[in-house]
Amino acid sequence: MEAVIVSGGEIKDYSFYKDILKDKYIICADGGIHHLKMLGITPDLFLGDFDSCDYSQIEKSGIIDGAEIEKYKIEKDATDTHIAVDTAIKKGFDTITIIGALGGRYDHALANIFLLKYMLEKGVLGKIVNEKNEIFITDKPLDIMPRDGKKLSLIPLCNNVLGITLKNLKYPLYDFDLKMGDTIGISNEFTDKKASITFKEGILLVVISND
Numbered sequence: 001m002e003a004v005i006v007s008g009g010e011i012k013d014y015s016f017y018k019d020i021l022k023d024k025y026i027i028c029a030d031g032g033i034h035h036l037k038m039l040g041i042t043p044d045l046f047l048g049d050f051d052s053c054d055y056s057q058i059e060k061s062g063i064i065d066g067a068e069i070e071k072y073k074i075e076k077d078a079t080d081t082h083i084a085v086d087t088a089i090k091k092g093f094d095t096i097t098i099i100g101a102l103g104g105r106y107d108h109a110l111a112n113i114f115l116l117k118y119m120l121e122k123g124v125l126g127k128i129v130n131e132k133n134e135i136f137i138t139d140k141p142l143d144i145m146p147r148d149g150k151k152l153s154l155i156p157l158c159n160n161v162l163g164i165t166l167k168n169l170k171y172p173l174y175d176f177d178l179k180m181g182d183t184i185g186i187s188n189e190f191t192d193k194k195a196s197i198t199f200k201e202g203i204l205l206v207v208i209s210n211d
Helices: 014-021 030-039 055-061 080-090 106-121
Strands: 002-006 025-029 045-048 068-071 095-099 125-129 133-138 142-144 151-156 160-167 173-179 195-198 204-209
Touching: 002 014, 002 030, 002 080, 014 030, 014 095, 025 030, 025 080, 030 045, 030 055, 045 080, 080 095, 080 106, 095 106, 106 125, 106 133, 142 204, 151 160, 151 173
Parallel strands: 002 025, 002 095, 025 045, 045 068, 095 125
Antiparallel strands: 125 133, 133 204, 142 195, 151 204, 160 173, 160 195
């Protein structure tokens, strides 16, 4: 089961997100409601401390009619997006996509990226998607189908990703130890074959992006 969390970060092309949201359970985190209002989509659940929206105006707009509402205190120990992730996990969703997770404040953007690691540790497939990027984290080898015109970047989220081997990419690697801070994994390119990423130990941040 898949849930989509709508956060209050940057969204430029609203048409891009219609298919992502279609037939999904939608959790809106606070200021993300402005994006759903632009899309004309009512969330299944609207939660947060509501410091990033005028709740009374949102209520009058009708965009949350029929939605479940959960309000939290402003003084809390987690971001609204983190609460949304925990809520989705408690509801039994095993795939969680976050949109509106990037842009704006870098602290929130970085926190959202590290929520992907939090989800991985909970046994949930988490990803962040926007018009230019698909971001996820893996601690296991994987294959990725070719993506025409897109770049593939691999960033270590631990001190060392040991024995990484990349096949069927423009720039292969063989049994390479990728250290935190290394940039050799940035902007690789797909070929016409399925990309193979294997490694012995570690955690990788995977970014598939457009120029």
